[in-house]
Amino acid sequence: MATTKNIQSIERAFAILDLFQQLGKNELSVKEIAEGLHLNKSTAFGLINTLASLGCLEQDRSNQKYMLGLKLLSLASTVQTQNVIILSVHPYLEQLNHMYDETVHCAIRNGDGVVYVDKVDAGSIHISTQIGSQNDMHCTGVGKCILAYLPPSTQDRILSKHMRSMTYNTITNALQLREELDRVRRQGYATDNEEISVGLSCVAVPVFSGPETVACAISVSGMTVRIRTAVEHGLVENLKRTAAAISHEVFDYDYDPRLD
Amino acid sequence: MATTKNIQSIERAFAILDLFQQLGKNELSVKEIAEGLHLNKSTAFGLINTLASLGCLEQDRSNQKYMLGLKLLSLASTVQTQNVIILSVHPYLEQLNHMYDETVHCAIRNGDGVVYVDKVDAGSIHISTQIGSQNDMHCTGVGKCILAYLPPSTQDRILSKHMRSMTYNTITNALQLREELDRVRRQGYATDNEEISVGLSCVAVPVFSGPETVACAISVSGMTVRIRTAVEHGLVENLKRTAAAISHEVFDYDYDPRLD
DNA sequence: CCCGATCATTCAGTAATACCGAATACTTTC
């Protein structure tokens, strides 16, 4: 990927923006940023000043600290209106939402995690996933769908990392997760059985853009009891059919979703 | 603002990201970017390569073109979970949404326009505003609320620009808009009477963080007939009370919303 | 109210960087 040498100031600029996420702080001073990234104070200032003048950072006049700017929202908005996958998958999400009145997600791989790129909320209960949020692969339905079809070397790397435990039911053991991924491949869908949040379950399916190539994953999430009922009413088969339809319509790729 | 000289490569990097929005293209080649920004081809390549390795751009392997990356979604997600205004205003939006079952927005000034920073959808009809999208001030309720309280010099600059006509009812005349802004200040609320989209109306109020200082604006939008009915049932007063409550709770600033 | 401490901001010199143009590799088209 990063074949040619990267431009230092751009890397540093985004490191500054990332720092807010990493430290979980909504305001940072020049000093804090400089120290956090081991930069000279005036170097940091130059970067911050540039980012501020571009609207990526904003200064709170009362305490001189900086926070993330609205320009970033605006850029994300463009992503959502331009990304081919997000755009073309959205109507299918709406359709699933109408069928079950549960929260429906679409997620794409991003590095060693997954990013929720689109969401249609249920009418009743709101699930607090954020569009754009980066999530682990091992504890989400969409994550398992994507992980299951990654090349072995990538899988190994991700599995060898520490897997955070979120609930009593999170799979944090590499061996166990491998079995789970095997099952995902055999059955053609993944579940999240209260593995990220107690009381919340989800069913997810991979969307293929080619053989063994997963473009994204879609899922239906909600209260565990409700999801169980939905599964009894054919949720899994419905998701598989939807995924196959997306593969066909959007990616011009056909496969048999094996509805057994 | 831009007091110190900006760092060139960072400006250029964001100019590249902006280019996708400006040209309305979801894919751009190195050549297109270089020409669009009058950069040397290999300079552009260096910038693009860096942005790609950071996840801000992604390359489509089939045609080598680049598109906006998911990293931008992730950054925006952080903005939404960290921005004090967005966070603290959200529950009030929910409350308004529950009362009228109409779409509720919160917008903040960004340069000479406004950015919708939060939205709660109506159950029935979905309005196609994008969180993060930049909008004109002259044809939106929230825009007029914000414009009405800007310092005269800023107002003049914005009013002197060309105002795009969106519908039969859009105010595109500076004199007429000044009258409208006067009314907004006197009445304490603004309306959008099918000025951006036919059939769609909205009522908006400014949220003050200090005397003559508008932090953001909130609005309730929907089909014109429904909004009219809501107004008859006290929508305006409700919005004013909500705005005053936000000013008090969030910004520790009290004023009399003059409910007459 | 003044003094000292802390931090943001400016400035000027310089080492290092990113920029440029040319050369090369790759793709597509005829």
Next chain:
DNA sequence: GAAAGTATTCGGTATTACTGAATGATCGGG
């Protein structure tokens, strides 16, 4: 299979962005 149009690499160099010290602003304590 050649040619045209791109993307990508490379090396020298002018420009740039980095650094450290100086200045300005702000806050708290005496």
